[in-house]
Amino acid sequence: RARAEPVDPSLCEREPIHVPGSIQPNAVLLAADAGDLAILAHSTNVQDILADSTLSVAGLSLDAVLPAAFVDLIRARLASGTLDDGRSVRRVLTLPGRTTTYHTVAHAHAGRVIVELELAPDRPEDFGIASQIDSELAVGRLRAAGTLTGAARIAALEIRALTGFECVLVYRFDPDWNGEAIAEDKVADWSRALLGLRFPASDIPAQARALYTRAKSRFVIDRDCVPVPLVAAPSAGNGPVDLTFAQNRTLSPIHLEYQRNLGVDGSMSISIMVEGRLWGLMIGHHRRPHYVPPETRAAATVLTEAFAMRVQEIESRRLWAERQAHLDTEARLVRELTRSDDFVAALTAGSVTLLDLFGATGAGIVSGDRITLIGRTPPASCVGEIAAWLKGRLAPGEPGYSSDAFTAAFPAAAPHRETASGLLATFVDLSRENLLLWFRPEVASTVTWSGDPRKPVLIGSGPVAVLPRRSFERWVEERRGHATPWAEWQVSLAVSLARAVEGVVLRQRRKIDELTG
Numbered sequence: 001r002a003r004a005e006p007v008d009p010s011l012c013e014r015e016p017i018h019v020p021g022s023i024q025p026n027a028v029l030l031a032a033d034a035g036d037l038a039i040l041a042h043s044t045n046v047q048d049i050l051a052d053s054t055l056s057v058a059g060l061s062l063d064a065v066l067p068a069a070f071v072d073l074i075r076a077r078l079a080s081g082t083l084d085d086g087r088s089v090r091r092v093l094t095l096p097g098r099t100t101t102y103h104t105v106a107h108a109h110a111g112r113v114i115v116e117l118e119l120a121p122d123r124p125e126d127f128g129i130a131s132q133i134d135s136e137l138a139v140g141r142l143r144a145a146g147t148l149t150g151a152a153r154i155a156a157l158e159i160r161a162l163t164g165f166e167c168v169l170v171y172r173f174d175p176d177w178n179g180e181a182i183a184e185d186k187v188a189d190w191s192r193a194l195l196g197l198r199f200p201a202s203d204i205p206a207q208a209r210a211l212y213t214r215a216k217s218r219f220v221i222d223r224d225c226v227p228v229p230l231v232a233a234p235s236a237g238n239g240p241v242d243l244t245f246a247q248n249r250t251l252s253p254i255h256l257e258y259q260r261n262l263g264v265d266g267s268m269s270i271s272i273m274v275e276g277r278l279w280g281l282m283i284g285h286h287r288r289p290h291y292v293p294p295e296t297r298a299a300a301t302v303l304t305e306a307f308a309m310r311v312q313e314i315e316s317r318r319l320w321a322e323r324q325a326h327l328d329t330e331a332r333l334v335r336e337l338t339r340s341d342d343f344v345a346a347l348t349a350g351s352v353t354l355l356d357l358f359g360a361t362g363a364g365i366v367s368g369d370r371i372t373l374i375g376r377t378p379p380a381s382c383v384g385e386i387a388a389w390l391k392g393r394l395a396p397g398e399p400g401y402s403s404d405a406f407t408a409a410f411p412a413a414a415p416h417r418e419t420a421s422g423l424l425a426t427f428v429d430l431s432r433e434n435l436l437l438w439f440r441p442e443v444a445s446t447v448t449w450s451g452d453p454r455k456p457v458l459i460g461s462g463p464v465a466v467l468p469r470r471s472f473e474r475w476v477e478e479r480r481g482h483a484t485p486w487a488e489w490q491v492s493l494a495v496s497l498a499r500a501v502e503g504v505v506l507r508q509r510r511k512i513d514e515l516t517g
């Protein structure tokens, strides 16, 4: 019923997942005007929470439905501006005239106060083995982890013990928003393994990533549940309720189809934020429906934050050490430069050379007609062509050039993919007589995708235009012509070295002028 043809994956980005118009059935939702608290919309199961089931709630104030103390709390937090942007208030409430207790959470967003009243599902099998763990001990273990993978393994293990999911994965985005499962902790009898596999960016489309940057977690109890629609009081300006921050929002039906294809029923994803950016997701999978109570969800979010902080520490420590070593090398090169009359020799023939920077395997200097190469590089003739090409490619004043797929940008260098898949280059002077170059080799990588990344979607024949792929089989891609990418700071450092060289070149020129002049 679906044709395996390439479909524009940007279709996936157009689904407005923040206004699905429905919630998961274990909750009741009320959306009220953030000014006067008049109820403007509610889920169609609202009768479940009312003492008088014949009452119509549309137009009533929240005061008529919820305990006065809770509504006072909402008013106070609205007044102090501390109920929006992901903030909320939660209480366990017994409603007027009722005996059932509800986990109740309220937040403000887009001009509405949204109240969700949640009941634990009455099927004990859905509870799995969620258990108390000692969060302090878990955080201690995370803090002791010395490597990223080590920390990710501990996080997956602890969060699985806490939430009772059959599988917990740590999923990390790359700079192009593809992702990789870098840790996986799961029950022994689930043979499916996602560890180390790559997933294309379209699996988690842009609007979902934007939403996950704001709202930090999602829990689906039962993939196949029947969603409860929201109905709005018909009045002017009463648009669909924005559920960006709602805990019980129903997830995209396309994504639920994806979960079906993956064999997943109950699920979780918690945003891993590092330095304000969505670094990855803590993903939970269960083959049956799975309920995680609110306190446990909160604890899982806190543990995920602890993991994110550890990631930040480990990454910045590594970066700091690497930069420090490079600054030392640059200082030594500059010292050599100031002692020498020949900047080319100073950078290529001493005890430290350009090759000691950036993990390059080849480097060179083009100075007029003189081409000096060290390490593994394309032949001088090709480097000469590269220099000529860069003169046209780099606008005057544009300091540096870097590419991790250089032979694609400059096909004439294609025969030298093995030595020149990566190029970092910077002109020394405004006249662009002198050029410093660093080369990186091809990393002939095989990337193991989960399914063919060129075909992330199928054309649907039903109500949805696109469907997620069915197969998550290992799909091996041979990547040619790619080098390890250059970091931003490496380009800046190359440029700062070029400035130092420029000073020396000017001084040498003055000397020559004096001698000849």
Ligand code: BLA
Residues within 6 Å of the ligand: 011, 012, 013, 015, 017, 169, 171, 179, 181, 194, 199, 202, 203, 204, 205, 208, 218, 219, 250, 251, 252, 254, 255, 258, 267, 268, 269, 281, 283, 456, 457, 458, 466, 467, 468, 469
């Ligand atoms: C959302 N896709 C997601 C989410 C995950 C994935 C984790 C977050 C929602 C959640 O909590 O479950 C994908 N799940 C994965 C990946 C792994 C995993 C990569 O376990 C690997 C370990 N998805 C598609 C296609 C479309 C698509 C083709 O594959 C669109 C046509 C859409 N995915 C899609 C949408 C969402 C999503 C729209 C947002 C769901 C929502 O929050 O409503």
